Amino acid sequence: MNVFRVIRPPDIFTLLNLVFGFMAILFAGRATGGSSTQYALVFILLAAMADGLDGLVARKMGGSPLGANLDSLADLVSFGLAPPFLAISAFHLPPHIWPAAILFLICGALRLARFNIVSAKSDQHFEGLPIPAAGLALSASVLLGKPQLTIMLMLFLALLMTSSIPYPKIRDLRLMTLFSGVYILVAAVLLWRHDTNYILYAALLLAGLILLYMISPVVITRLRKGR
Amino acid sequence: MNVFRVIRPPDIFTLLNLVFGFMAILFAGRATGGSSTQYALVFILLAAMADGLDGLVARKMGGSPLGANLDSLADLVSFGLAPPFLAISAFHLPPHIWPAAILFLICGALRLARFNIVSAKSDQHFEGLPIPAAGLALSASVLLGKPQLTIMLMLFLALLMTSSIPYPKIRDLRLMTLFSGVYILVAAVLLWRHDTNYILYAALLLAGLILLYMISPVVITRLRKGR
Numbered sequence: 001m002n003v004f005r006v007i008r009p010p011d012i013f014t015l016l017n018l019v020f021g022f023m024a025i026l027f028a029g030r031a032t033g034g035s036s037t038q039y040a041l042v043f044i045l046l047a048a049m050a051d052g053l054d055g056l057v058a059r060k061m062g063g064s065p066l067g068a069n070l071d072s073l074a075d076l077v078s079f080g081l082a083p084p085f086l087a088i089s090a091f092h093l094p095p096h097i098w099p100a101a102i103l104f105l106i107c108g109a110l111r112l113a114r115f116n117i118v119s120a121k122s123d124q125h126f127e128g129l130p131i132p133a134a135g136l137a138l139s140a141s142v143l144l145g146k147p148q149l150t151i152m153l154m155l156f157l158a159l160l161m162t163s164s165i166p167y168p169k170i171r172d173l174r175l176m177t178l179f180s181g182v183y184i185l186v187a188a189v190l191l192w193r194h195d196t197n198y199i200l201y202a203a204l205l206l207a208g209l210i211l212l213y214m215i216s217p218v219v220i221t222r223l224r225k226g227r
Numbered sequence: 228m229n230v231f232r233v234i235r236p237p238d239i240f241t242l243l244n245l246v247f248g249f250m251a252i253l254f255a256g257r258a259t260g261g262s263s264t265q266y267a268l269v270f271i272l273l274a275a276m277a278d279g280l281d282g283l284v285a286r287k288m289g290g291s292p293l294g295a296n297l298d299s300l301a302d303l304v305s306f307g308l309a310p311p312f313l314a315i316s317a318f319h320l321p322p323h324i325w326p327a328a329i330l331f332l333i334c335g336a337l338r339l340a341r342f343n344i345v346s347a348k349s350d351q352h353f354e355g356l357p358i359p360a361a362g363l364a365l366s367a368s369v370l371l372g373k374p375q376l377t378i379m380l381m382l383f384l385a386l387l388m389t390s391s392i393p394y395p396k397i398r399d400l401r402l403m404t405l406f407s408g409v410y411i412l413v414a415a416v417l418l419w420r421h422d423t424n425y426i427l428y429a430a431l432l433l434a435g436l437i438l439l440y441m442i443s444p445v446v447i448t449r450l451r452k453g454r
């Protein structure tokens with residue numbers, strides 16, 4: 001089977017997601033807390049945008065046979081591997097902390113493998129925190145410059161990913177536009193502003209947005225009870 | 228669904244494969260041509276052994292529902308991402324060479340995604356060079372210290388992976404033992420010998436073994452014609 005012939009438009013975005021994830025790892029490898037950390041985060045944001053567009057295009061134009069498999073592969077690289085690798089590189093975390101990063105990676109892989117076997121179940125909800133949200137939250141935390149916080153977050157996000165908490169699927173175009181707008185704003189700040197305060201605000205904005213999504217199951221349950 | 232409850236023995240080896248791949252990336256990130264390059268290759272060899280055991284255990288004890296998905300994820304990290312990342316780090320390859328590494332990664336991902344949709348077709352052959360062989364060949368080439376060779380190899384291996392050349396599945400226990408024996412020998416030399424000559428011999432032995440596998444389709448076709 002000629003694999004290049006079965007590639008469809010959504011797969012191009014999936015491959016872009018993978019390439020951005022690899023670029024993030026290349027920049028993270030040079031990270032010493034300076035601007036390469038920022039560039040790595042910019043690539044993780046680009047990967048998240050490519051991942052969103054891939055889903056959107058697949059729903060409009062139809063998916064490809066390779067779609068589901070390629071998607072998991074790209075997501076693991078961009079959101080399961082690049083963020084903990086960035087954390088280790090940026091903070092020079094010593095080997096006795098690596099197990100936290102390994103746990104994050106393993107739980108990310110298990111989350112993706114589970115998704116592929118139960119994804120048909122619900123059209124409304126994901127089971128457990130989606131890996132792009134976990135990866136973005138972890139990467140944003142690196143910019144806050146607090147290694148302890150990032151390490152705690154690795155463990156917490158690993159648990160949330162493998163939990164059975166129902167997370168809403170964001171397919172509302174207004175909400176998707178809001179998310180993309182914030183990603184582009186944060187990426188622009190990271191690329192053109194080298195002022196520590198601006199970078200801190202950008203990281204907080206991104207972390208805040210992801211935090212809102214992380215607590216959304218609690219809010220939804222409360223709203224339902226209130227009805 | 229509690230994902231930890233569906234994990235079966237072969238999945239443990241798959242997760243080990245993933246962890247060894249991540250360790251290879253962590254060591255490659257520090258690689259400057261010195262012993263961290265050797266350690267990175269040792270982890271890629273360990274990942275290959277875990278990958279082999281995973282298949283063996285799955286055939287003996289039965290696979291798990293997560294198996295196929297987890298397997299691709301681990302293989303992409305250990306053999307699709309770690310080897311080109313090691314090449315870039317060890318040789319300090321400049322950004323205009325990165326597209327070769329990106330092509331290797333993309334072709335590896337396409338090879339894995341195709342395998343998951345056509346794997347039921349043949350029990351005797353793989354379609355295209357399997358990604359562990361490509362990853363091992365690329366990593367071994369890094370130890371030879373010739374950046375040009377490694378770059379050419381990236382492009383050539385990328386093509387072989389996405390080709391439709393039938394590669395034999397190695398399931399003969401004697402052959403598997405031979406491969407494992409060579410892996411262990413090479414890993415031992417890399418860990419305990421820091422003499423350049425020994426390292427070169429070890430890299431050549433590994434490269435030779437993989438090369439034999441790479442040309443095996445030609446040999447098999449010739450033998451069949453001779454019959």
